Amino acid sequence: MTTLGLRARFSLAMLAWVTLGLLAVGLSASALFRSHVEQVFHAELEEHLVELIGLTEIDAGGRPRLARPVSDPRFGARGSGYYWQISHDDGLLLRSPSLGTASLDDRLAHSEGITHIRAPGPAGPAMVYGMTRRSTGGETLHFLVATDTRHLEGLVADFRRDLLVWLAALAAALILGAALALQLATRPLDRLGAAVAAVRAGNARRMGKPWPSEIAPLAADLDRLLDSREAMVAAARIESGNLAHGLRTSLAVLTDEAETLADQPAGATLLAECRRIARQLDWHLARARAAAGQGPVRNSSLPAALAPLLSAMTRLHQGRDIRFTANGPEASLAIDPEAFAEILSNLLDNAGKWASAEVDIDWQTSAGRVTLQVTDDGPGIQEGALERLFVPGVRLDEQVPGHGLGLAIARDLAEAAHGTLVLAPRADGRSGTTAMLTLHAGANS
Ligand SMILES: Nc1ncnc2c1ncn2[C@@H]1O[C@H](COP(=O)(O)OP(=O)(O)OP(=O)(O)O)[C@@H](O)[C@H]1O
Numbered sequence: 483m484t485t486l487g488l489r490a491r492f493s494l495a496m497l498a499w500v501t502l503g504l505l506a507v508g509l510s511a512s513a514l515f516r517s518h519v520e521q522v523f524h525a526e527l528e529e530h531l532v533e534l535i536g537l538t539e540i541d542a543g544g545r546p547r548l549a550r551p552v553s554d555p556r557f558g559a560r561g562s563g564y565y566w567q568i569s570h571d572d573g574l575l576l577r578s579p580s581l582g583t584a585s586l587d588d589r590l591a592h593s594e595g596i597t598h599i600r601a602p603g604p605a606g607p608a609m610v611y612g613m614t615r616r617s618t619g620g621e622t623l624h625f626l627v628a629t630d631t632r633h634l635e636g637l638v639a640d641f642r643r644d645l646l647v648w649l650a651a652l653a654a655a656l657i658l659g660a661a662l663a664l665q666l667a668t669r670p671l672d673r674l675g676a677a678v679a680a681v682r683a684g685n686a687r688r689m690g691k692p693w694p695s696e697i698a699p700l701a702a703d704l705d706r707l708l709d710s711r712e713a714m715v716a717a718a719r720i721e722s723g724n725l726a727h728g729l730r731t732s733l734a735v736l737t738d739e740a741e742t743l744a745d746q747p748a749g750a751t752l753l754a755e756c757r758r759i760a761r762q763l764d765w766h767l768a769r770a771r772a773a774a775g776q777g778p779v780r781n782s783s784l785p786a787a788l789a790p791l792l793s794a795m796t797r798l799h800q801g802r803d804i805r806f807t808a809n810g811p812e813a814s815l816a817i818d819p820e821a822f823a824e825i826l827s828n829l830l831d832n833a834g835k836w837a838s839a840e841v842d843i844d845w846q847t848s849a850g851r852v853t854l855q856v857t858d859d860g861p862g863i864q865e866g867a868l869e870r871l872f873v874p875g876v877r878l879d880e881q882v883p884g885h886g887l888g889l890a891i892a893r894d895l896a897e898a899a900h901g902t903l904v905l906a907p908r909a910d911g912r913s914g915t916t917a918m919l920t921l922h923a924g925a926n927s
């Protein structure tokens with residue numbers, strides 16, 4: 483099961499918060515606007531009604547007429563949506579030109595106080611204001627002023643449209659701001675990851691400084707852990723070095739003695755066993771070093787690391803006239819020099835043992851890695867056997883001396899330095915084998 487990343491969590495929370503917040507702002511703003519516009523409409527209609535009543539005169543025949551037209555010209559225009567009407571119980575008396583032949587329902591004006599109601603008008607829903615007055619003749623006159631609610635709805639819709647555009651812009655700005663804030667806030671986490679990776683790759687020894695207060699304790703703890711590991715590794719190295727030294731000295735004495743007896747069967751066995759023990763010792767020491775090597779790493783460098791090994795190899799294979807050539811740029815590798823020398827000496831020893839005339843060592847650096855190839859012109863290895871040879875003790879040709887441990891040691895050490903080691907047939911089609919070692923580049927390459 484994968485857990486949601488911090489960034490995803492924050493983004494989701496932020497998105498929910500922005501959506502909810504803007505929804506609340508949008509709804510409350512449009513409700514507020516509507517109530518405000520309604521108040522203005524109501525006040526306006528009430529004023530018109532009061533004006534209509536003030537302008538109404540009753541003539542000698544008892545019929546109402548207006549002293550002058552109402553001040554708002556919209557009552558005079560057809561289709562304007564603004565209407566007034568005066569009627570009595572027996573029927574219509576006067577109406578605004580805007581009404582044309584239509585009329586308003588005079589029951590909506592039913593009390594001496596001003597009342598208002600939403601009701602169907604001549605052109606759809608309308609807001610109707612009305613009141614009654616008693617004429618001098620004792621008749622009840624119904625005064626009505628109305629306006630289509632589409633005016634109100636149109637204003638509200640316009641406002642909502644504008645508000646939506648504005649809120650969308652605000653949402654975009656908020657999300658962008660949150661994304662920037664998130665980026666800024668989580669940058670130390672990226673740095674933390676990079677710092678741990680650098681320690682792992684051997685490019686840094688400690689977490690470094692400064693860290694934000696939330697991360698500083700973690701970085702400090704990691705540094706303390708690295709301190710204690712480094713101390714443990716150092717102690718283990720000293721101990722295994724002492725052990726090897728103690729055993730090797732005695733073993734060298736035994737080997738010397740065995741050599742003097744080599745012409746007797748028992749002496750030959752003794753000598754072979756001594757050499758086997760020496761090789762086993764190498765193997766266990768290499769394993770101890772590989773395990774210890776998971777601590778902080780010292781760097782090795784090429785071609786410097788090769789020089790002593792090449793002269794040793796040339797001497798070792800003196801009788802067979804094998805030519806060792808090395809070719810590659812200056813490079814630093816994230817591996818302990820002793821481990822690197824051990825790997826190289828095993829690869830060079832194999833190549834020298836199997837080559838007929840030439841061993842080429844070349845290396846390249848790219849994308850933070852160094853790839854080194856040791857190629858011989860020997861008989862080559864069957865493809866099917868290539869991987870098996872890394873198993874301790876496995877050897878293909880019992881005629882050639884060896885203990886079958888070299889490749890196992892070399893791979894252990896390479897992997898302890900987060901590298902890889904593989905065997906492959908020569909790439910150029912000639913017979914021979916290439917051992918390919920890939921390691922992380924060191925800090926200063
Ligand atoms: N370059 C090579 N060409 C041909 N065969 C090889 C080559 N390198 C290794 N081998 C084969 O792989 C086997 C294992 O090699 P490895 O280095 O592990 O052991 P070794 O050389 O036999 O003994 P040791 O290295 O322990 O003295 C060898 O015995 C040999 O058969």
Ligand SMILES: [Mg+2]
Pocket residue numbers: 828831832884887888889
């Ligand atoms: Mg070997």
